[in-house]
Amino acid sequence: MIRRVEELYYDYAQAIDEEVERWPDLFTEDARYRVTSRENYDRNLPLAPIYCEGRGMIVDRAMAVRKTTVYATRFMRHAITNVRVSEGAGGALSARANFTIYETFEDTITRLFAVGRYIDTIVRSGDALLFCDKLCVLDSNVVIGSLIYPV
Amino acid sequence: MLETPTSAPWTRVPYRWYTDADVYAREQERIFRGKSWNYAALACEIPNHGDFKTTTIGDAPIVLVREKSGAINAFENRCAHRGVAFCYTAHGNAKAFQCPYHQWVYDLKGKLIGVPFRNGIEGLGGGMPAEFDLADHPLTRIHVAERNGVVFVSFQDNMESLEDYLGPAMVPYFDRIFDGRELKLLGYERQVIDSNWKLYMENLKDPYHASLLHVFFATFGLFRFDQPAWCTMDETGGHSVMAVSARSAEATEATKGMKSFRSDLKLAGPELIKPVPEFPGKAIGVMQTLWPNLIIQQQSNTLATRQIVTKGPGSFELHWTFFGFADDDEEMISRRLRQANLVGTSGYVSIDDAEVLEFSQKGATPYPDNEGVLEMGGTGTTDQEHHITEVPVRAFWRRYRDVMEA
Numbered sequence: 262m263i264r265r266v267e268e269l270y271y272d273y274a275q276a277i278d279e280e281v282e283r284w285p286d287l288f289t290e291d292a293r294y295r296v297t298s299r300e301n302y303d304r305n306l307p308l309a310p311i312y313c314e315g316r317g318m319i320v321d322r323a324m325a326v327r328k329t330t331v332y333a334t335r336f337m338r339h340a341i342t343n344v345r346v347s348e349g350a351g352g353a354l355s356a357r358a359n360f361t362i363y364e365t366f367e368d369t370i371t372r373l374f375a376v377g378r379y380i381d382t383i384v385r386s387g388d389a390l391l392f393c394d395k396l397c398v399l400d401s402n403v404v405i406g407s408l409i410y411p412v
Numbered sequence: 413m414l415e416t417p418t419s420a421p422w423t424r425v426p427y428r429w430y431t432d433a434d435v436y437a438r439e440q441e442r443i444f445r446g447k448s449w450n451y452a453a454l455a456c457e458i459p460n461h462g463d464f465k466t467t468t469i470g471d472a473p474i475v476l477v478r479e480k481s482g483a484i485n486a487f488e489n490r491c492a493h494r495g496v497a498f499c500y501t502a503h504g505n506a507k508a509f510q511c512p513y514h515q516w517v518y519d520l521k522g523k524l525i526g527v528p529f530r531n532g533i534e535g536l537g538g539g540m541p542a543e544f545d546l547a548d549h550p551l552t553r554i555h556v557a558e559r560n561g562v563v564f565v566s567f568q569d570n571m572e573s574l575e576d577y578l579g580p581a582m583v584p585y586f587d588r589i590f591d592g593r594e595l596k597l598l599g600y601e602r603q604v605i606d607s608n609w610k611l612y613m614e615n616l617k618d619p620y621h622a623s624l625l626h627v628f629f630a631t632f633g634l635f636r637f638d639q640p641a642w643c644t645m646d647e648t649g650g651h652s653v654m655a656v657s658a659r660s661a662e663a664t665e666a667t668k669g670m671k672s673f674r675s676d677l678k679l680a681g682p683e684l685i686k687p688v689p690e691f692p693g694k695a696i697g698v699m700q701t702l703w704p705n706l707i708i709q710q711q712s713n714t715l716a717t718r719q720i721v722t723k724g725p726g727s728f729e730l731h732w733t734f735f736g737f738a739d740d741d742e743e744m745i746s747r748r749l750r751q752a753n754l755v756g757t758s759g760y761v762s763i764d765d766a767e768v769l770e771f772s773q774k775g776a777t778p779y780p781d782n783e784g785v786l787e788m789g790g791t792g793t794t795d796q797e798h799h800i801t802e803v804p805v806r807a808f809w810r811r812y813r814d815v816m817e818a
Contacts, residue, residue: 296758300502301599308599308734310758312749317681328677329627331764333771402502403729404603407766408758 266346266356266383269390274339277411281326284411285319289384289393294319296397296412299377310408311397326410337374337410338363346383353393354383360397360412364405375412376400420791422649422809428780430608430773435816436725442815443704444470444722449557449564449577451706451719452476452486454733456561456595457503462520465503467731468721469565469705474554475499476563477506479520484558486565487522487551509551522551560590562717578702579646585653585700588691589710594738598748601732601756605766607773609720609728610812615765616699616707616718617808619643619654619799620788623672625768628760630672632685638667640694641799648814649793649807650703656799657694684750687712701804703811713744714751726773730766732756 269287276284288294296311313319340361349355357380364374382394397412417423429435444450450469453476457465464477466489473489489497491511498511498518508525509518517526524546532539555566557574564574575583605612615621623630623637630636641656667673679685687696690713700708707718719731732755736748755762776782786809789801793810796803 298600298602304599306597306599307745307749308601308752309749310601310752310756312753313681314683314746314750315681317679318684318750318753320680321684324677324680325628325760328674329631329760331625331627332767402600402602404601404757406605406770407603407763409763 262354263344263346265390266354267344269383269392270341270344270356270358270379273392274341278337278339281323281410284323285316287392288316288319288395289386289391290316292316292319292391292393292395294322294392294395294411296399296408298399298402300402302396302398310404311411322411330409332407332409334367335409336365338365338371341379349382352385354390356381356383362412372405374405377412417791420806421813422793422806423786423791425784425786425809426780427776427782427784429812430611431725431777431780433725436722438816440470440472440722442818445472445567446815447566447568447571448704449566449571449574449702450704451562451702451717452556452565453484453563454561454595454597454717454735455484455558455563456597456735457733458484460505462505462507463503464499464506464509466499466501467719468729469567470722472567473497474565475509476556476565477509477520484556484563485521486554486556487518488554490552491516492524492549492551518551522553523547524549524551560587560592561595562586562590578651579648581644581646582651582653582700582702585644585655585698586702586708588693588698589708589715596736596738596740598734598736598745598752600734602729603757603766604723604727604729605769606727607769608725609722610808611769611772612720612728612730612765613701613704613707613808614805615769616701617652617654617804618802619804620802621768622654622799625672625764626761627672627674627764628754630667631674631677632679636667636673637798637800642795642797643799643801643804644795645793645804645807648703648811649809650811651701652804652807653698653700654799654804655695655698657696684753685712686747687751688744688747690744701808703808709755711754712751713747714755715748716752716755726777 294313295309297309341358343359345357347355359378361376362374363371365371377399380396383390384393458478461480466475475489476486478484489499491498493516496511496513515528519525530540557564639656644653698710705720709716716732716734721729754760786802786806789803793807
């Protein structure tokens with residue numbers, strides 16, 4: 262099972278970095294997707310800079326990256342590591358992983374953009390695995406510029 | 413070198429004001445440590461006796477703590493001994509503050525109450541001179557003013573009251589959100605933006621850009637030129653309100669000239685933009701900027717304070733504190749959290765602003781002798797009943813010149 266979960270994470274990374282329109286396909290219809298900071302997480306504060314309830318809001322996030330947001334062209338690269346899986350309730354899987362995100366602009370060298378951890382619930386849907394709850398906790402409380410792409 | 417019109421100097425902004433280290437140093441002295449009430453916290457962040465938080469006013473780190481009486485005290489985060497920023501955690505609860513370096517201890521009023529080995533060690537000597545008096549070495553207190561749960565600080569003695577500082581045009585807008593109900597902290601966002609801090613203040617005083625830059629706003633009907641809107645300033649020009657009422661996502665005559673209106677786009681999760689009216693009056697969105705470091709945001713049902721923290725001429729941090737009210741039901745809290753997607757470090761409209769401000773800094777930095785132009789809506793600095801204007805930006809520069817050139 263760990264191998265299949267790793268495949269899901271690698272597909273997730275590739276989707277964000279190379280074809281963000283496809284990224285929502287990796288979530289269930291009623292999925293929750295949140296990106297928050299360490300301080301909000303540690304202090305049980307519910308606010309999250311990205312807060313999606315349902316795949317519709319996740320689709321809109323991808324739409325905004327492509328259609329409505331004004332930003333300097335950049336390329337993101339996710340490295341997802343330290344994947345661990347355990348059986349959760351009702352046949353779901355609980356997964357943890359670390360992420361490292363690099364950011365490259367057209368005219369600069371690559372810089373480290375963010376690191377953190379995923380705290381996820383994954384379910385089986387036919388032959389596929391999909392995220393039904395994904396919480397991304399950024400190690401830093403301060404974002405460099407803005408969170409333009411999904412984490 | 414361009415010539416600034418003498419009759420309306422606020423229609424021009426020399427680019428060196430965004431880049432010059434001497435200008436920046438003068439701003440710290442004149443503005444942030446000058447005769448200003450700076451935003452510092454929401455009182456609900458430190459609700460109990462001993463609760464503290466650290467923050468930064470301009471360049472100056474400070475500590476806020478609630479003492480036993482319930483009053484909030486503020487100090488420079490600077491030990492009276494060697495200048496150490498003694499409080500090095502963001503928030504917590506303390507019975508007293510102990511500097512880590514030589515363990516000088518201060519009570520919650522800032523009084524020095526302990527100096528290790530003050531009398532030396534018996535048989536070895538050492539210690540402070542006999543005339544050394546603890547009372548002579550307190551923490552440096554700064555003044556605190558609170559209105560309806562919002563905490564401001566000033567480094568100056570003899571400040572006017574907070575109410576006089578805000579003025580009669582601004583207090584009703586402030587009280588519209590902060591009406592005395594108990595506030596509830598929802599969470600924080602922080603980001604570093606590589607532009608001068610004033611560009612951010614200007615951005616929140618510039619309705620002209622709002623429906624042009626922000627495709628999301630224009631397309632989904634949250635803020636558009638064809639909606640009733642107005643700009644109000646205080647007498648000094650430093651504070652302002654941009655307000656908009658009514659909303660429609662339909663195409664109209666006005667949207668034809670608006671490249672940012674994308675009639676082809678639809679939201680898959682439209683609940684994001686379904687606000688529920690909750691404040692008196694006809695405005696559905698109000699941005700209030702308070703000189704020198706605060707923006708109070710009411711965008712539909714998402715509420716936040718945005719605190720500007722300067723980081724040199726070419727960079728600043730924006731600290732967002734999102735809140736609701738203690739009597740919010742669960743549905744209202746969910747609504748506030750969902751709508752927070754519009755703003756903040758990943759906000760559907762805020763990203764555009766953060767990016768464009770960095771482009772501004774990049775464009776202006778090599779040309780300190782050039783100037784920006786602010787003539788949309790005329791050359792004056794008085795209130796206007798529409799948003800096709802830069803009038804609050806001009807008023808800001810009037811105040812800025814008054815403070816910096818006095």
